[in-house]
Amino acid sequence: MTQHDLTQLHGIIPPVVTPLTPDFQVDEPALRRVLRHLLAGGVHGLFLLGSTSEVVFMDAPQRREVLRIAADEVAGHVPLLAGVIDPTTDRVIAHARDALAAGIDGLVVTAPFYTRTSQPEIVEHFRAVQAAVPLPILAYDIPVCVHVKLERDTIVTLRREGVITGLKDSSGDDTNFRLLARACADDLGFRLFTGSELMVDTALLVGAHGCVPGLGNVDPAGYVALYEAACREDWREARRIQERLIRLFGVALQGTPRTSPGASGVGGFKTAMKLLGLIPTHHMHRPNAPLDATETHRVQAILRAEGLLTPA
Template structure:
């Protein structure tokens, strides 16, 4: 796993707690978009260029097959192609986490074994979904995934999609036992995330000390780092990875004024997710379509298609994305 930046910015006197330690994931870990061909196959050359775009900007890891990677829409063969492509192209330069999101434990374990077999450095799993699950069942689900694969398991707290908020006490317990290596917190519950940070520090054991809390709330990254999280998983990081790398480094060095300014610039750029007209498409189509449209306009990917049944951006909506990119200085 990647180490935290070294030098004066990483000294013990910085306002951000030290994030080093064996196996701990830190920094900027974008959830990689999945470029498609017009025939809806995985566009391997575009995916490789996107990886170069991200790694070249200085990101600390890659999370493939997350929500931004449209994992819920992709057939298994597409998933495997994405994993194999990214792992091979990265060639160990940064860690690669593979999303293994699916409805039930046995299906997730199958995805997790595939991810481990192709060389992912870790896997990311939500709670089970479709049917409602009890917290005891969620914990058993995560334990069984960990027992089934030889790589670290990261929990994905995504209650808006899986209808199950991960319990903080459970996360602390699984962290302390070494069952989980970290959590991507996309719950929007900043109070709960802060309580988890405090509990992990108070636990003082080796498992908790290696546990990574990664915020998925890309518009409040400076605040999250100030409360002590170890990393960020920003969908907008596909479009402007260098911006999130600058933001992380400002936070790590305790340059909070510069961090705030960068965060507010990224917040304005995030307006691209509203490019799609709500009368004709959902929020997901608009957001994922805007990221892919931006990458297409930037020359990173060949085609901005999203997976059916999502709605594609039209010419006027594409123009809105272009305006945001120009205003942010990216075009």
């Protein structure tokens, strides 16, 4: 039985950056510092081992280490979700069992990847994970990484069967998200989250219950303020905050075209967090390249412009 009721999950749930030591292991003191920073920012939950966490680069012992540290540091104050992301069903189930043993509240599951998978096979994948491990599941729609979309009918089927309790939508398909919100509006326990840092105000307006923003590692309080403005239906204020966060999102764009967009994004977040004193290094798992000195200088300028660093 989980500590938190995920049918009431809401708000800002950042995908937690994983700080690394110089030899590419989990940096426990830095991860604890990041977790405290996020809690101090007022976040409503934490998503461990997501894309921003560099989960696919981690073996099972490293993933277990992240879960152990987070469960200990957070101590039940907010719900903890764990990405159990791997190409095949049985590997996902193994990670899910580790999450259950660590005391995590819920799982985040993508479609299988590398192998080509049909929508009926995806449904069976989710059913198998749900049958094997007694934790709530949020489906994770991220076709840019897994190369298959969770179709709306697939999500509705899994919701109707009680296999999933919610969705993290990182598809970028805002029309589909809105139609899905309409299709699920009668199910008050089904929770919808956007993975977009840039369209949070819009998603909340059309029925999202919250957001999973990678940029929330840098400015959790900013996203919490946006969410609170939306809860008050102060859409003018929500838009003002969103526009500031769009400018701040520039930290995620400074590595391209020298690095891949993904490396630029996570690398930008890590570089910003290093400049803010949260983590000691900004490197990532290989082969992703960290931001260089010129790119770091540009990130620093953005942080200063948006009030997170004192002007020089």
